[in-house]
Amino acid sequence: MTLDLLREYIVFAKHLNFSRAAAELSMTQSTLSKHVAALEKELGFLVVERGRELRFTAQGKAFLESAQKVVHLYDDELAALQAQFASNAEPVLLYESLSRWTEFLDSLDDVPFSFAEMKSGESIIEGVTKGRMDVGFGHDLSIDADPQASAEERGIDIVPITAMPMGLLLSRDNELARLETLGRDDLRSRTFAVLDGSFFDENSAFIPALFGRDLDLRFSITPISGSLANVDYLQLGDEILLYDRETLRALCERRQDLTMFETLDGIPIEVPIALYCRRDDPNPNVSRFVERARAFFKKAE
The missing domain is CATH 3.40.190.290 (D-Maltodextrin-Binding Protein; domain 2)
Known part of the structure; x- marks a missing residue:
């Protein structure tokens, strides 16, 4: 599971719509749909119920919270590391x-x-x-x-x-x-x-x-x-x-x-x-x- 896939899922969760999320991610709707399906296969559970309208499953909501924590932690740690390298750099x-x-x-x-x-x-x-x-x-x-x-x-x-x-x-x-x-x-x-x-x-x-x-x-x-x-x-x-x-x-x-x-x-x-x-x-x-x-x-x- 990659950070890119987690970021895609977070954007998808924001819209709960494949078309609008794909537009924000600059990819096709079918590509995003395949990525979410691959994510569900790796997780071993469905994240949304598919029908006339998409709805989060309980597992999908829980995973969204975990995905956001992972991405935020990565971004924060990377920013801190970059700041450390910058401060230790030569004048x-x-x-x-x-x-x-x-x-x-x-x-x-x-x-x-x-x-x-x-x-x-x-x-x-x-x-x-x-x-x-x-x-x-x-x-x-x-x-x-x-x-x-x-x-x-x-x-x-x-x-x-x-x-x-x-x-x-x-x-x-x-x-x-x-x-x-x-x-x-x-x-x-x-x-x-x-x-x-x-x-x-x-x-x-x-x-x-x-x-x-x-x-x-x-x-x-x-x-x-x-x-x-x-x-x-x-x-x-x-x-x-x-x-x-x-x-x-x-x-x-x-x-x-x-x-x-x-x-x-x-x-x-x-x-x-x-x-x-x-x-x-x-x-x-x-x-x-x-x-x-x-x-x-x-x-x-």
Whole structure:
């Protein structure tokens, strides 16, 4: 006797009608009738009296009570076991940039996590692929077909989460810095700075997909050790840097030779952000973390 058969009997008992019960169970009436008959044969007694209307036998009523106890006990024990495994699972290793999501992280009272530093010269996808982190964080590369296909080949899921306010940073010597407002067409044939060579392929695919491939954008590696940790040494020249708005505002307060545009054609610059995780990650807390993030940022919209 299987749990599936017990569950079918409970649904049948709810309707006491083969047709309606079969519809709820997504099976044919004849199949359900055969299953109930097989159940009666295994039990050694009838559970219903068949006639113009179906009626429970005394044995059928008693067995219904027992069937519900068995199914409820199984479901409760399974849920408790899954919760135990989840609580004993390893903490989720997060890309260090996720530390900025303090409000979300503070809400994770039952998902343990810690932070993993990026290895020099390694992209987010590489870090996740090699298991140096469980959950990465960065631009949503699924907006471009090639990076999306590359991630799928590596068994990496790209999970869109939210949009991040961004800015375009320029040197005050850049001719574009003289403009009162910046338009999309002003970016045509311009060169964007990439602060870390390991992100060159991703940025050179993502930014054209974001602003439009017709702009014929160029890209140049402008190495800054620790990304913006050493911004005092950042020299942009005629290049443009796309980065998160909060960081660039703080940078412009420190550096009078730099300026930032927060809008393009009068529209605030935002980029889609995604989480990256291995599709076959054995740690159940990883999927729980991702689902919590989805729910948190959906609610915040």
